[in-house]
Amino acid sequence: MRVIILCDMEGISCIETWEQVNSGTAFYQESRKLYTDEMNAAVRGARAAGAHEVIVVDCHGAGGGYTFKSFLPERLELGAEYVFGYPWARYITPFEQGCDAILFVGAHAMAGTPNGVLCHTVSSESWHNAWINDTLVGESGILAAVAGCWDVPAIFVSGDDVTCQEVRTLLGAEVVTAPVKIGLGRFSARSMAPKDACALIEMRVAQALSMRNWPKPYKARAPVTFKVELATPDRVHDFMGRTGVRIEGPRMVSSTADTFWQAWDQFWYHH
Numbered sequence: 001m002r003v004i005i006l007c008d009m010e011g012i013s014c015i016e017t018w019e020q021v022n023s024g025t026a027f028y029q030e031s032r033k034l035y036t037d038e039m040n041a042a043v044r045g046a047r048a049a050g051a052h053e054v055i056v057v058d059c060h061g062a063g064g065g066y067t068f069k070s071f072l073p074e075r076l077e078l079g080a081e082y083v084f085g086y087p088w089a090r091y092i093t094p095f096e097q098g099c100d101a102i103l104f105v106g107a108h109a110m111a112g113t114p115n116g117v118l119c120h121t122v123s124s125e126s127w128h129n130a131w132i133n134d135t136l137v138g139e140s141g142i143l144a145a146v147a148g149c150w151d152v153p154a155i156f157v158s159g160d161d162v163t164c165q166e167v168r169t170l171l172g173a174e175v176v177t178a179p180v181k182i183g184l185g186r187f188s189a190r191s192m193a194p195k196d197a198c199a200l201i202e203m204r205v206a207q208a209l210s211m212r213n214w215p216k217p218y219k220a221r222a223p224v225t226f227k228v229e230l231a232t233p234d235r236v237h238d239f240m241g242r243t244g245v246r247i248e249g250p251r252m253v254s255s256t257a258d259t260f261w262q263a264w265d266q267f268w269y270h271h
């Protein structure tokens with residue numbers, strides 16, 4: 001069994017402010033340990049459930065040289081491999097080779113979610129909303145849709161309570177959750193102790209991988225349109241002239257293709 005663990009920092013227990021997740025602060029250095037420990041717990045759970053290949057992707061844009069590189073190398077759990085510094089939601093090699101499931105650790109809710117701790121979608125400054133066809137999605141939805149292009153299901157999520165609910169609503173009640181904190185606002189939470197959060201994640205990941213009734217892969221109906229409402233009109237200039245990408249309004253950009261991966265890929269790159 002080959003699995004991918006996609007990790008973000010905003011949904012880790014005891015994290016609820018930007019200072020904790022943006023590089024260059026003392027808080028951030030403290031958060032790296034919490035982040036690494038919860039991810040390690042997921043690796044142990046996956047290996048206990050029989051995953052022979054565990055690939056962990058750091059998906060947290062911490063800023064500066066720490067973007068997609070927040071794990072503390074000396075603390076990394078043995079028996080897994082770690083992807084650092086790769087552009088967000090683009091590491092598809094394991095999907096192409098054949099992969100059984102993806103798991104989310106430390107996920108956060110989509111932009112605009114009441115009581116979603118540090119909720120945002122891709123960019124807290126430049127994006128308001130994102131849709132796949134007519135479904136409003138957050139980052140977990142985008143990542144699940146990429147994996148779904150290769151028929152890989154998302155089967156586990158840890159994060160705050162509303163993030164766990166968001167993923168279940170989108171992908172099905174079969175998704176196993178580990179709610180490590182209850183959001184009390186965008187910058188406040190009632191958290192488990194980090195060690196309790198790690199124990200919960202390790203147990204639930206093992207449980208998720210042992211289950212037979214996994215949720216179905218997220219496959220958006222073709223043709224697939226990925227649409228983003230940007231925060232300000234100047235942002236649309238970045239997307240002009242890209243194949244398959246349309247400027248729908250002063251702040252609205254869409255990309256349409258046969259599969260979500262194609263729509264996502266052409267949204268970011270000139271072809």
Ligand SMILES: [Zn+2]
Nearest residue numbers: 008009060061
């Ligand atoms: Zn993040």
